[in-house]
Amino acid sequence: MSVLDSPLPIAAAPMAGGPTTPALVNAVAEAGGYGFLAGGFATHETLAAQIAEVRERTSRFGVNLFVPEAGAVDAAAFRAYAVECQREADAYGLRLDPDPFVDDDGWAQKLALLTNDPVPVVSLTFGLPEPRDIVALQRVGTRVLATVTTAEEARAARAAGADGLIVQGSDAGGHSATCDPRRDPDPAPTDVLVRTIAGAVDLPIIAAGGVDGPDVVRALLDAGAEAVAIGTLLLRTDEAGTSQVHREALSDPAYAETVITRAFTGRPARALRNGFIDRHQATAPAGYPAIHHLTAPLRQAAARAGDADRLHLWAGVGFRHACAGPAGDVVRRLVEAS
Numbered sequence: 001m002s003v004l005d006s007p008l009p010i011a012a013a014p015m016a017g018g019p020t021t022p023a024l025v026n027a028v029a030e031a032g033g034y035g036f037l038a039g040g041f042a043t044h045e046t047l048a049a050q051i052a053e054v055r056e057r058t059s060r061f062g063v064n065l066f067v068p069e070a071g072a073v074d075a076a077a078f079r080a081y082a083v084e085c086q087r088e089a090d091a092y093g094l095r096l097d098p099d100p101f102v103d104d105d106g107w108a109q110k111l112a113l114l115t116n117d118p119v120p121v122v123s124l125t126f127g128l129p130e131p132r133d134i135v136a137l138q139r140v141g142t143r144v145l146a147t148v149t150t151a152e153e154a155r156a157a158r159a160a161g162a163d164g165l166i167v168q169g170s171d172a173g174g175h176s177a178t179c180d181p182r183r184d185p186d187p188a189p190t191d192v193l194v195r196t197i198a199g200a201v202d203l204p205i206i207a208a209g210g211v212d213g214p215d216v217v218r219a220l221l222d223a224g225a226e227a228v229a230i231g232t233l234l235l236r237t238d239e240a241g242t243s244q245v246h247r248e249a250l251s252d253p254a255y256a257e258t259v260i261t262r263a264f265t266g267r268p269a270r271a272l273r274n275g276f277i278d279r280h281q282a283t284a285p286a287g288y289p290a291i292h293h294l295t296a297p298l299r300q301a302a303a304r305a306g307d308a309d310r311l312h313l314w315a316g317v318g319f320r321h322a323c324a325g326p327a328g329d330v331v332r333r334l335v336e337a338s
């Protein structure tokens with residue numbers, strides 16, 4: 001049972017917010033891997049343009065979407081956190097919106113785009129949609145993958161009709177796919193999680209989280225994954241759209257570790273530990289996407305100012321092994337020695 005028809009068992013994990021570009025997807029696919037476009041945060045128009053650009057060079061790609069969540073945020077906790085974040089924003093003369101804003105990331109428009117103009121694979125993160133949405137994608141020939149972080153989520157994905165799983169371990173960079181943003185991901189290594197889920201649910205698995213070289217790839221394939229998705233290892237590559245300040249932080253010895261935090265978006269995510277996390281880790285409430293929208297202008301200002309201290313520097317535990325250079329070389333190195 002294979003869901004990704006790529007010669008090499010390596011996929012470019014989707015990385016929304018800039019790092020994933022059509023050029024990165026194409027480079028990974030042309031090296032023999034499988035590419036994923038990041039549909040999250042993008043408008044459906046931008047996503048359509050990116051799909052068209054990728055298709056000019058490959059058909060070996062999928063699209064990742066954020067499944068909208070209820071987004072409930074405690075009103076008092078939000079207000080208190082907005083006051084805290086406003087103090088940070090004062091450094092840039094910025095006024096943050098003190099009222100929670102919740103959206104669905106354009107779910108219906110993106111679903112309409114992908115059912116009218118199908119792609120081979122759609123991967124979902126942050127939960128499961130209505131089963132009818134999964135069926136709508138499958139009817140047009142798309143294989144639907146659900147990102148899961150526990151055996152329970154894997155069973156729910158199977159019951160909802162998913163064709164395969166992306167099993168994301170807690171070592172992964174960026175947001176945890178967990179359906180419950182109040183819960184920190186289980187710290188078990190990704191290969192242990194893959195083995196547990198492979199034993200519990202009969203669906204093809206793509207493993208993601210913490211890959212720093214060929215040994216981890218081999219361990220994940222041995223644990224039962226048919227392919228391995230890499231995010232952090234691609235962040236510094238030539239084709240990635242990662243900001244300069246993020247690229248530099250990844251190789252800066254001042255950043256010694258990654259931590260899981262809700263401070264930036266209200267949903268657990270792994271990032272290089274910086275001052276913003278240290279100042280807000282204890283008080284940040286769960287509440288995605290409200291906290292994401294609250295801090296977004298602050299983070300944009302930080303990126304413009306080259307201020308890594310207030311930026312969400314998403315990174316997995318393997319960040320020290322993220323190299324500059326062509327993405328194709330990263331993909332080839334992971335399998336050559338395995």
Ligand SMILES: Cc1cc2nc3c(=O)[nH]c(=O)nc-3n(C[C@H](O)[C@H](O)[C@H](O)COP(=O)(O)O)c2cc1C
Nearest residue numbers: 013015016125172173174208209210231232314316
């Ligand atoms: C900068 C960044 C952005 C990410 N954005 C997304 C996303 O849009 N959708 C998603 O499903 N996962 C996202 N992730 C998680 C990755 O898909 C993947 O699970 C993770 O990168 C794998 O772990 P690794 O970073 O240790 O390789 C992101 C990860 C990073 C580092």
